[in-house]
Structures are given as C-alpha cells and as structure tokens.
Amino acid sequence: MSLARAFVDVRPLRTSPVFRRLLIGRTASVLGSFMTIVTVMFQVWDMTHSAVWSGAVGLAQAVPLVVVGLVAGAWVDRGDRRRIFLVATVGQAVCALLLAVQGFTGGLPVPGILVLVAAGACFGAVGGPAAGVFVPRLLPKDQVAAGLALNQVTAQAMMLLGPALGGLLLGWYGIGVCYLIDAVSFALAFYGAFGLPALPPEGEPSRTGLHGVLDGLRFLGGNRVVRGALITDLAATLLSMPVSLFPLVNEERFGGSPRTLGLFLSALAVGGVAATALSGPITRMARPGAVMLCGAAVWGGALALFGLTTSAWAGLGLLVVAGAADSVSVLSRTTIVQTRTPDALLGRVTAAELVVGQAGPHLGNLRGGLVAGWTSGATALITGGLLCLLAVAYVAVSTPELRRGAGPDRK
DSSP states (O other): OOHHHHSOOOHHHHHOHHHHHHHHHHHHHHHHHHHHHHHHHHHHHHHHOOHHHHHHHHHHHHHHHHHHHHHHHHHHTTSOHHHHHHHHHHHHHHHHHHHHHHHHHOOOOHHHHHHHHHHHHHHHHHHHHHHTTHHHHHSOHHHHHHHHHHHHHHHHHHHHHHHHHHHHHHHHHOHHHHHHHHHHHHHHHHHHHHTSOOOOOSSSOOOSHHHHHHHHHHHHHHOHHHHHHHHHHHHHHHHHOOGGGHHHHHHHHSTTOHHHHHHHHHHHHHHHHHHHHTOHHHHTOSOHHHHHHHHHHHHHHHHHHHHHOOOHHHHHHHHHHHHHHHHHHHHHHHHHHHHHSOGGGHHHHHHHHHHHHHHHHHHHHHHHHHHHHHSOHHHHHHHHHHHHHHHHHHHHHHOHHHHHOOOOOOO
16 A cells, blocks of 8 residues: 555545635634633632533533534525525624623623523524535545545644633734634634535435434434444543543643643544544444444553553553544544435434534543443543443444445435
C-alpha cells in the first residue's frame, strides 16, 4: 500500500467543488462553536462561581438536541434540506450575534445567556439532520466514506484548536469578540451551503407530526444493520465513557497533578485525530460493520486496561489507542447510517444518530460517576470497559448482517 493511500482519502475535495466549499464552511462553524463553548462556560463561571450554573451550560446545549432532534428529523424529511439548513444556520448566527451583543454590553443575566445557548442548540438540532443528507447526495457511493472522514478529521482538529484559540482571544479581547467570531463562522457555513442544489427527499416525504417520527422509529426497529450500529455506539458511550472519571483516577493513581489530568483529556483527542487522518484504508473497506465492531471493542478493552495500569505513560498510550478506536468506530457507524438508510428517511435517522451521540456520553459520564462513588474510579473504568466488550460481542453475535457486510444499500 502506498503512503498516500494510508492518509485520509481526499478524492471528494478534488472531484466535488460543492463539497469542498461546504467542508470549508462547516469547518469554520465548528471552530466558532467550540470557541463559544469555552466562552459561555467562562462567562457563566465568572458571573456566578457556581458549579451548578456551569453544569447548566451543558444541559442547555444537550437537552434541546435530544428533545427537538427526532421531531426536527421528520420535518427535514418533508422539505428541501438545503433550505432548512440555511434557515437553521441563520438562526444559529442570530443567537451568536445576540450573545456577542450581551458580551459587549454585559446586560444579560445568566438565565438569559442560557436561553440564547438553548435557542442556538434548537437551531442546531434542525440543521444537523438536514446536513446529514449532503454527503451521500453530493458524492458517488464509493466516496461517501471518504467525505465523512474529511468531515470528521476537520471537526476533530477544530475540537483541539477551538478551545485553545477561544482561551487566547478571551484573554486578549474579551467575550464579545469570541461570540462575534462564532457569528461570522456561521456566515461562512451559510455561504458554503448556499450553492447547493435543492435537496428534497428522494421518495415519499415524511408524514406530518407524530406519524412521521414513528415511521422513522419503525425503520430503526426493522433495519437490523442500522439499529445494530446505533446500539453499538450507545453501548460504548453509555457503559464506558471515561471523562468524568479522569479527575478521580488521576487522584487515586497518579498524584492528582493537573498536568496529568490535562494530558488524559488531550490523549483521546490526539488518538482520534491521528486515526482519522490515517483513515484512507478504512474508508475503502467493504465491511464498515465489522470495522465498527472491532473499533468499539478496542475502545472498551483499552479503557479497562487503563483502569488497571499504574503507569501514567502507559495510561496515556492506552487513551490514545482508545481515542483512535472510537474515531474509527464513529466513522464506520456514520458510513453505515448514511449508506444504508433510504434518502426519504435520512433526516430522521440522522436525528436519532445525533440524539444517541449527545445522550450517550452524558449518561455514560453519569454512570461512571455513580459507580465510582460506590466503589472507585479504577473499578468504574474496568467494569465499564468489560461491559462494553460484552455488549459489542452480543451485537456482533445477534446481528450477523452487521458483522458480514453493511456496505452501501440505499434505495
């Protein structure tokens, strides 16, 4: 295999100018969003010095995505996805602009800030399912996985850069400038999607109201491959999410140094970025289901071993492996969802995927904290990793279609 084929497949950037422009706009908006996450947390803490209010920031972002998500998916499957995405992007830009105004004037109390954050998350819950159809509609089937990998690697890179850049700009220019940059980033995302063709559903549009939502859930219940992919992701995050355990494990095993804690948090991201950057062979494979199951199993196994180790360097290495495995699993899962779901249902299924992706880590961190409170951080990590391995094995045995193939099958 040539060295070039080892890196992320960039064919979509060469063959599709529309995808290239869309990716640039999306990357800018992801960067702005991560800067805003840091800015909101800093502002709320600075105003309240309350861990409760700081925790409420996460709820203001996650709850609308879960509550609005499935309903938004049914709406997305009834109309022009391009237009819906543009409207949602304008809504997010307006929310960011209002945050910038209050950042410059300092005239809004914390509940008002959280309302704006929640409103932006509601628009994001609509725009996310709409954007879920872009890659499979814009690219040939043999380039869909490569396009998704490019989306993922740029998002992970911005996940690393955004908080650091946000912290620097907060210190230099204040919170208003950071919010304003986020508003401008949404303008770039709008520009990136503006040139897209109209993207109405291919096939019968979603039924109105609850009927459309139930149709999407029935598809998930009946399609064993897509259902297995989402269950695998939920099992990995719900049973073995480690982030809430890092401070405790750092205290128990590694002396409680904040430098070590920061490295733990960075190691997962470094592994994810590296694996996605080297995803060329993975995106060319014909069996994304098997790749996803292997990635989820390595994630669980690496975290269980992390719970056993007493060496900080070995622990960091295991977290890099876990981050890489999770990145491979997520990329394969997204490929399955977007290639095995009929276009007319893709908004609803993408919304369900986003709900799983948001709810799973939050509930997983809660599970880890509860188990650690009863036992220890190491025990929570080990049991969580082993439970993840058992759940992945169950999905693999009970869903042979996922294990054998799960390649493109859209109708």
